Amino acid sequence: MTETMQADIRSGRLxxxxxxxxxxxxxxxxxxxxxxxEADRCFFCYDAPCTNACPTGIDIPGFIQQLxxxxxxxxxxxxxxxxxxxxxxxxxxxxxxxxxxxxxRNTLEDQPVRIGRLQRYATEAVVEGSLQLFQRxxxxxxxxxxxxxxxxxxxxxxxxxxxxxxxxxxxxxxKLGGLNEYGIAAYKTVNDFAQKEADYILGIGGIEVRxxxxxxxxxxxxxxxxxYDAVFLGFGMGGVNELGLDNDQLDGVVDAxxxxxxxxxxxxxxxxxxxxxxxxxxxxxxAIDIAVQSxxxxxxxxxxxxxxxxxxxxxxxxxxxYAQTSGVGxxxxxxxxxxxxxxxxxxxxxxxxxxxxxxxxLVPGGKSCVLEADVVFKAIGQxxxxxxxxxxxxxxxxxxxxxxxxxxxxxxxxxxxxxGDCVYGGEDLTVSAVQDGKLAAMDIDxxxxx
Amino acid sequence: xxxxxxEFLGIKSPNPFWLASAPPTDKAYNVNRAFEAGWxxxxxxxxxxxxxxxxxxxxxxxxxxxxxxxxxxxxxxxLITDRPLDVNLKEMRFIKRDWPDRALVASVMFPMxxxxxxxYVPMVEDTGADAFELNFGCxxxxxxxGMGAAVGQVPEYIQATTELCKKYARIPVIVKLTPNxxxxxxxxxxxxxxxxxAVSLINTVNSIMRVxxxxxxxxxxxxxxxxxxxxxxxxxxxxxxxxIAEIARTQDTADIPISGIGGITDWRDAVDHLALGAxxxxxxxxxxxxxxxxxxxxxxxxxxxxxxxxxxSVRELVGRAVPSVTDWQYLNLNYIEKAHIDxxxxxxxxxxxxxxxxxxxxxxxxxxxxxxxxxxIEEECVGCNxxxxxxxxxGCISMQQLTxxxxxxxxxxxxxxxADWTTHANNPMRSK
Ligand SMILES: Cc1cc2nc3c(=O)[nH]c(=O)nc-3n(C[C@H](O)[C@H](O)[C@H](O)COP(=O)(O)OP(=O)(O)OC[C@H]3O[C@@H](n4cnc5c(N)ncnc54)[C@H](O)[C@@H]3O)c2cc1C
Ligand SMILES: Cc1cc2nc3c(=O)[nH]c(=O)nc-3n(C[C@H](O)[C@H](O)[C@H](O)COP(=O)(O)O)c2cc1C
Ligand code: SF4
Numbered sequence: 001m002t003e004t005m006q007a008d009i010r011s012g013r014l015x016x017x018x019x020x021x022x023x024x025x026x027x028x029x030x031x032x033x034x035x036x037x038e039a040d041r042c043f044f045c046y047d048a049p050c051t052n053a054c055p056t057g058i059d060i061p062g063f064i065q066q067l068x069x070x071x072x073x074x075x076x077x078x079x080x081x082x083x084x085x086x087x088x089x090x091x092x093x094x095x096x097x098x099x100x101x102x103x104x105r106n107t108l109e110d111q112p113v114r115i116g117r118l119q120r121y122a123t124e125a126v127v128e129g130s131l132q133l134f135q136r137x138x139x140x141x142x143x144x145x146x147x148x149x150x151x152x153x154x155x156x157x158x159x160x161x162x163x164x165x166x167x168x169x170x171x172x173x174x175k176l177g178g179l180n181e182y183g184i185a186a187y188k189t190v191n192d193f194a195q196k197e198a199d200y201i202l203g204i205g206g207i208e209v210r211x212x213x214x215x216x217x218x219x220x221x222x223x224x225x226x227x228y229d230a231v232f233l234g235f236g237m238g239g240v241n242e243l244g245l246d247n248d249q250l251d252g253v254v255d256a257x258x259x260x261x262x263x264x265x266x267x268x269x270x271x272x273x274x275x276x277x278x279x280x281x282x283x284x285x286x287a288i289d290i291a292v293q294s295x296x297x298x299x300x301x302x303x304x305x306x307x308x309x310x311x312x313x314x315x316x317x318x319x320x321x322y323a324q325t326s327g328v329g330x331x332x333x334x335x336x337x338x339x340x341x342x343x344x345x346x347x348x349x350x351x352x353x354x355x356x357x358x359x360x361x362l363v364p365g366g367k368s369c370v371l372e373a374d375v376v377f378k379a380i381g382q383x384x385x386x387x388x389x390x391x392x393x394x395x396x397x398x399x400x401x402x403x404x405x406x407x408x409x410x411x412x413x414x415x416x417x418x419x420g421d422c423v424y425g426g427e428d429l430t431v432s433a434v435q436d437g438k439l440a441a442m443d444i445d446x447x448x449x450x
Numbered sequence: 451x452x453x454x455x456x457e458f459l460g461i462k463s464p465n466p467f468w469l470a471s472a473p474p475t476d477k478a479y480n481v482n483r484a485f486e487a488g489w490x491x492x493x494x495x496x497x498x499x500x501x502x503x504x505x506x507x508x509x510x511x512x513x514x515x516x517x518x519x520x521x522x523x524x525x526x527x528x529l530i531t532d533r534p535l536d537v538n539l540k541e542m543r544f545i546k547r548d549w550p551d552r553a554l555v556a557s558v559m560f561p562m563x564x565x566x567x568x569x570y571v572p573m574v575e576d577t578g579a580d581a582f583e584l585n586f587g588c589x590x591x592x593x594x595x596g597m598g599a600a601v602g603q604v605p606e607y608i609q610a611t612t613e614l615c616k617k618y619a620r621i622p623v624i625v626k627l628t629p630n631x632x633x634x635x636x637x638x639x640x641x642x643x644x645x646x647x648a649v650s651l652i653n654t655v656n657s658i659m660r661v662x663x664x665x666x667x668x669x670x671x672x673x674x675x676x677x678x679x680x681x682x683x684x685x686x687x688x689x690x691x692x693x694i695a696e697i698a699r700t701q702d703t704a705d706i707p708i709s710g711i712g713g714i715t716d717w718r719d720a721v722d723h724l725a726l727g728a729x730x731x732x733x734x735x736x737x738x739x740x741x742x743x744x745x746x747x748x749x750x751x752x753x754x755x756x757x758x759x760x761x762x763s764v765r766e767l768v769g770r771a772v773p774s775v776t777d778w779q780y781l782n783l784n785y786i787e788k789a790h791i792d793x794x795x796x797x798x799x800x801x802x803x804x805x806x807x808x809x810x811x812x813x814x815x816x817x818x819x820x821x822x823x824x825x826x827i828e829e830e831c832v833g834c835n836x837x838x839x840x841x842x843x844x845g846c847i848s849m850q851q852l853t854x855x856x857x858x859x860x861x862x863x864x865x866x867x868x869a870d871w872t873t874h875a876n877n878p879m880r881s882k
Binding site for chain 1: 797798
């Protein structure tokens with residue numbers, strides 16, 4: 001067969017059955033015996049390093065002890081009272097650089113207690129079974145607007161409800177969950193868990209949700225400040241950074257986050273268009289996720305290309321390994337220079353080798369190479385799309401293009417708090433967004449009660 | 451290789467491991483398999499008068515578990531053999547014929563009437579059995595009928611029944627003691643007074659395992675009702691060891707040969723029994739949980755241990771630890787130990803800190819110069835060993851003796867002179 005000149009992008013590379021296997025649960029639920037044996041490995045450390053490493057500060061030895069004695073409700077409560085998305089975090093947290101990294105078992109045997117999977121076990125029955133463990137606080141008479149529907153917003157809303165405030169969630173997307181619903185890799189959160197978790201959170205009562213309602217289009221920040229006692233902003237980051245090359249708009253050059261969103265929402269994944277040769281530009285979680293998912297959709301050759309080295313990569317070593325064992329190649333020290341085309345179609349990228357100077361600056365190394373591609377995914381970080389948010393940027397103090405907040409997640413305005421990906425200084429993880437929402441809610445409560 | 455061959459009351463066996471009288475020795479089929487596997491002897495499941503007893507037709511056994519479902523304790527409401535006497539005797543005879551080098555002991559439980567012993571003792575001896583073991587321990591069912599523990603809890607009955615057996619027996623008589631007494635010495639003395647050649651201990655401990663969390667009845671039950679059972683397995687070993695040591699170190703009982711039973715699961719448990727005074731050991735629960743094959747670990751483990759200790763026979767080990775057992779009042783109160791944490795092996799879990807802080811003497815740091823670090827504060831440490839007990843890393847925390855200088859806790863100089871409670875100033879009854 002001769003090479004066609006057309007870019008090879010098509011759907012149906014794999015059968016539905018193959019896709020189902022490929023997108024099965026990445027870390028299946030522990031069986032009871034597994035959970036009990038694993039729980040037995042916990043030493044119940046004093047001032048536990050794992051708890052200190054958890055952005056939401058879950059009392060990990062505490063929940064494991066409760067799990068050990070099969071006090072599942074108590075165990076789930078210990079988790080969810082610090083992190084209402086403990087179920088999602090159990091699935092998506094890079095535990096290898098969080099709690100599990102600091103497990104003292106690592107010094108003994110290179111195998112930490114598998115905290116994430118225990119956390120999932122402990123929360124599964126409660127969240128999946130809608131066993132409500134929380135109660136709305138006594139009505140404070142205050143009304144708070146929460147902008148966004150992702151981890152930051154939902155965590156804030158839930159904590160506000162427990163504290164007795166009425167909450168209205170204003171969310172641009174059709175569904176709640178933010179990136180839990182539209183962004184996280186499909187194999188990390190199967191069976192529509194993001195929606196089940198959102199339902200669980202709303203189950204407390206006192207939270208009114210308006211989806212498909214966007215700040216900047218349907219209302220402004222100024223409106224909210226007029227109509228509510230306090231405002232929380234958790235609108236995440238709407239856009240992906242551009243590669244900054246000519247012909248960026250060429251067919252076949254795709255925003256990775258958009259593509260994942262359509263993948264997550266697809267009724268039938270085998271109908272998605274998939275390139276034969278796929279290049280992913282970037283070095284974070286998004287890059288890894290789009291690469292692995294492309295491979296699992298049937299792409300023949302998938303390569304992540306990162307402009308720095310393995311150590312500098314945002315994705316942890318474990319994630320890189322996961323990509324590699326999933327059949328994804330990773331190339332380091334290559335920066336894209338030019339998008340190549342033939343007959344008006346994307347055909348590849350010319351890369352420039354890079355190197356680090358002693359002062360830490362990344363500079364061209366002189367040589368270059370070409371990698372072929374039918375599809376190129378942009379995954380080089382996200383940004384807030386301020387243009388779509390009306391005058392928000394004018395009235396809020398920003399820092400590095402994101403909202404500036406103090407340690408209580410309060411913005412420069414006395415009645416506005418913010419958290420999650422849209423604020424500067426965070427870790428851009430689900431768990432840190434949850435923590436931001438929680439901290440903001442606690443500070444809002446403090447201020448509203450003064 | 452150390453020689454494991456054993457002689458108990460002149461009865462030879464290739465190793466000191468016998469199966470205790472229980473389900474593993476219930477019939478020829480099992481005992482054959484046990485001897486094939488390498489067990490040194492078997493005490494046959496307790497024989498009784500015909501008609502045989504009956505067992506419940508529901509659960510007889512229950513276990514307590516560790517989290518990975520290792521059995522750590524075991525309980526039963528089984529009675530003595532439920533097969534006719536002649537069937538058992540016939541099988542015992544075959545076994546002894548086929549396995550002349552193994553010990554075969556007949557466990558028996560007969561009423562406290564002379565006719566019974568006059569009738570049955572010769573019948574049992576006719577099988578070729580090497581000894582009798584008198585079951586004065588069964589704590590459930592049989593005791594309600596005036597036998598088993600009902601005898602074992604009354605020293606006069608022990609003596610009388612032992613005398614009856616001895617009167618008719620030509621082979622040695624071992625008296626199996628019940629632990630369901632507050633002091634093991636009176637029963638041991640009674641056995642000796644009745645002419646027993648040896649004692650074996652323990653039989654099982656009165657127990658109820660737990661409740662059923664659904665029904666809130668005790669567990670297990672037979673048709674909704676339960677009765678207490680006998681507890682055994684790993685959980686009972688420390689209780690047994692104390693009882694063995696008491697008999698072995700008390701002047702008027704020290705000369706009674708002991709067969710140690712209770713909680714033996716691996717060779718180290720056997721070392722405990724032997725060093726504290728047992729001349730051989732018997733095993734039940736571990737076999738009920740893991741099968742006969744554990745004999746391989748028991749024999750090779752013990753043999754390797756003896757080699758490491760430069761001992762050539764089990765006999766050299768027997769009773770070795772007995773002289774180290776004494777009364778609290780004779781412990782040297784001038785002797786001082788302090789905990790020491792080896793920072794190289796410490797994994798910084800901090801469990802030593804939290805227990806010393808919450809329970810003991812606030813003698814372990816959690817931070818040093820702002821860093822997470824666990825160090826013993828000698829000024830506070832009383833040497834209680836709690837931190838050593840809870841540390842998950844064996845050998846990380848050790849107790850080290852203070853041999854000179856001043857004890858930083860009390861400010862008193864360390865002395866090599868011994869002084870115990872009997873002469874201590876705070877003791878109102880001290881000998882002056
Ligand atoms: C592809 C990908 C994979 C990831 N994988 C992981 C992972 O495995 N583990 C992990 O910990 N983190 C992961 N992350 C990061 C994590 O998803 C985010 O850090 C987290 O979702 C941030 O939460 P958030 O609530 O701030 O924002 P988002 O989850 O982005 O939610 C923003 C919400 O705001 C709403 N919104 C946006 N604009 C408006 C507006 N104008 N008006 C009203 N509502 C608006 C959106 O509809 C959305 O509901 C991943 C991110 C991406 C992009
Ligand atoms: C199910 C079961 C039945 C038992 N039956 C008898 C018996 O018939 N006669 C007897 O002397 N001891 C009997 N015992 C007690 C054992 O012989 C032994 O003394 C006790 O279990 C302690 O040893 P271990 O910890 O190794 O099990 C029985 C024990 C169990 C578990
Ligand atoms: S020996 Fe006891 S008092 Fe001393 S440090 Fe350890 S726990 Fe504390």
